Amino acid sequence: xxxxxxxxxxxxxxxxxxxxxxxxxxxxxxxxxxxxxxxxxxxxxxxxxxxxxxxxxxxxxxxxxxxxxxxxxxxxxxxxxxxxxxxxxxxxxxxxxxxxxxxxxxxxxxxxxxxxxxxxxxxxxxxxxxxxxxxxxxxxxxxxxxxxxxxxxxxxxxxxxxxxxxxxxxxxxxxxxxxxxxxxxxxxxxxxxxxxxxxxxxxxxxxxxxxxxxxxxxxxxxxxxxxxxxxxxxxxxxxxxxxxxxxxxxxxxxxxxxxxxxxxxxxxxxxxxxxxxxxxxxxxxxxxxxxxxxxxxx
Numbered sequence: 001x002x003x004x005x006x007x008x009x010x011x012x013x014x015x016x017x018x019x020x021x022x023x024x025x026x027x028x029x030x031x032x033x034x035x036x037x038x039x040x041x042x043x044x045x046x047x048x049x050x051x052x053x054x055x056x057x058x059x060x061x062x063x064x065x066x067x068x069x070x071x072x073x074x075x076x077x078x079x080x081x082x083x084x085x086x087x088x089x090x091x092x093x094x095x096x097x098x099x100x101x102x103x104x105x106x107x108x109x110x111x112x113x114x115x116x117x118x119x120x121x122x123x124x125x126x127x128x129x130x131x132x133x134x135x136x137x138x139x140x141x142x143x144x145x146x147x148x149x150x151x152x153x154x155x156x157x158x159x160x161x162x163x164x165x166x167x168x169x170x171x172x173x174x175x176x177x178x179x180x181x182x183x184x185x186x187x188x189x190x191x192x193x194x195x196x197x198x199x200x201x202x203x204x205x206x207x208x209x210x211x212x213x214x215x216x217x218x219x220x221x222x223x224x225x226x227x228x229x230x231x232x233x234x235x236x237x238x239x240x241x242x243x244x245x246x247x248x249x250x251x252x253x254x255x256x257x258x259x260x261x262x263x264x265x266x267x268x269x270x271x272x273x274x275x276x277x278x279x280x281x282x283x284x285x286x287x288x289x290x291x292x293x294x295x296x297x298x
Contacts, residue, residue, distance in 0.1 A: 001167045001174065002175070003175045003177065003196075004022070004174060004175070004176050004197075004292065005179045005191050006019045006176070006178055006179055007181075007214050007218070008181050008200045008210070008214060009183065009199075009201070009211055009212075009213045013200045014231070015178065015181065015200045016043055017230075018257075019034075019044060020044060020178075020273075021272045021273055021285040021289075022285070022288070023048070023176055024137055026176065029298075030174060031138065031170060031172040032137060032138045032174045033141075033167040033170065033176075034048070034137065034138055034141070034176050034178070035140070035142070035159050035162075035163035035178070036140065036141070036142035036143070036178045037156045037159055037189070037190040038180040039128065039156055040145050040180065042143060044140070046270065047266070047270055048135040048136065050133030051133060053131075055130075057126055058126075058128040058129060058130055058145075058158065059125065061107050061149070061151050062107040062123060062124055062125060063100070063107055063122070063123055064085070064109070064111050064112060064120050064121075064122060064123075065121050065123050067120070068096075070117050070118065071096075071119045072119075073088075074117070075098070082108070082110070083104050084101075085101045085104035085105040085106070086100060087101055106150075107125075109122050126146070127150075128143060128144050128155055130144075130155065131143065132166075139163075139166050141159050141160075141162045142159065143158070152180075152186045156180065156186045157189045160177060160190065160192075174296070179191065188217070188221065191221055192221070195296060196223070196226065196296055197225040198288075199225050200227075201230070201242055203231065203234060203235040208245050211246075215249065225251060226253070226292070227246050228253070228254055229243070229257065231258070239256065254288050255288035255291065256284065258280050258284060262277050262281060274286070
C-alpha cells in the first residue's frame with residue numbers, strides 16, 4: 001500500500017480540488033482509501049458527498065480547573081501562570097475563588113503543582129471528533145477539531161492511522177491524504193511515512209517562497225516530492241519562475257492545471273471536477289495522475 005500526501009505551502013491553492021480529482025481518477029483503476037488530514041478545516045467531504053458510518057470522540061490535552069470549595073484565594077496560581085489564564089475573584093458570584101479562563105489555559109499544570117491547598121485539578125479535554133465515512137471512491141476518514149483546541153497534529157496522526165488500518169484490511173493499493181496547509185506540526189504528521197508528496201502551488205508573487213517552505217519540510221523528513229502548478233495560465237511569468245525553481249532543485253513538475261470557473265461550478269454541485277467535465281482541467285489532472293501513478297509504481 002502506497003501513501004500519497006497532497007500539500008501546499010499555504011492555504012487556498014486548490015489542494016483539496018486536486019485531492020478530490022485524484023481520488024476520482026485513482027478509484028477507477030485500483031482500490032483506494034482517503035484521509036482528510038486538514039482537521040482544522042476539513043472540506044474534502046464537500047466534494048465527495050460521503051455517507052457517515054462512524055463518529056468517535058477525540059480526547060487530548062488537559063485544562064486546569066479550580067475547586068471553589070477548596071480555593072482560599074491565596075493568588076499563588078495567578079502568580080505562576082504565564083498565560084494569564086487565572087482570573088482573580090471580582091465579585092461575590094465567584095464565591096471569592098479564583099477561576100480559569102478556559103481558552104487561555106495551555107494545560108502546563110504549573111498552577112496544579114504550586115497550589116498549596118490542592119484545589120486545582122487537570123481535566124482531560126474533549127478536543128474534537130473523528131469520522132469514518134463511505135464515499136463514492138472509497139472509505140474516507142476525516143475529523144473536526146473544536147475551536148480553540150490544540151494537538152491537531154495528534155488528531156491528524158489518528159486520522160492517518162485509521163486510514164492505514166482500513167487500507168490494510170481492504171487490501172487497498174493507495175491511501176490518498178489531503179494534507180493541511182503550511183509547514184507546522186499537522187503537516188509533519190500528515191507527511192510521516194508518505195511515499196510521495198504532491199505539492200500544489202499557484203503562480204503568485206509568493207508562489208516560489210511558499211513552495212520553498214513546504215519543499216524544505218518534505219526534504220527534511222525524507223519524503224520525495226513532485227509539484228503541480230494550479231491556475232498556471234493566470235500568470236505565465238510566475239509559472240515559469242516556479243518551473244525554473246523546481247528545475248534548480250531537481251524536482252519534477254508533473255502538471256500545469258489551467259484556470260477555469262468550471263472547477264468552482266463542480267464544487268458547488270458537490271463533485272470532483274474530473275467527474276463533472278472532460279475539459280482542459282480534467283485532461284491536465286489526468287496527466288498529473290498518470291505521472292503520479294508511474295512514480296509510485298502502481
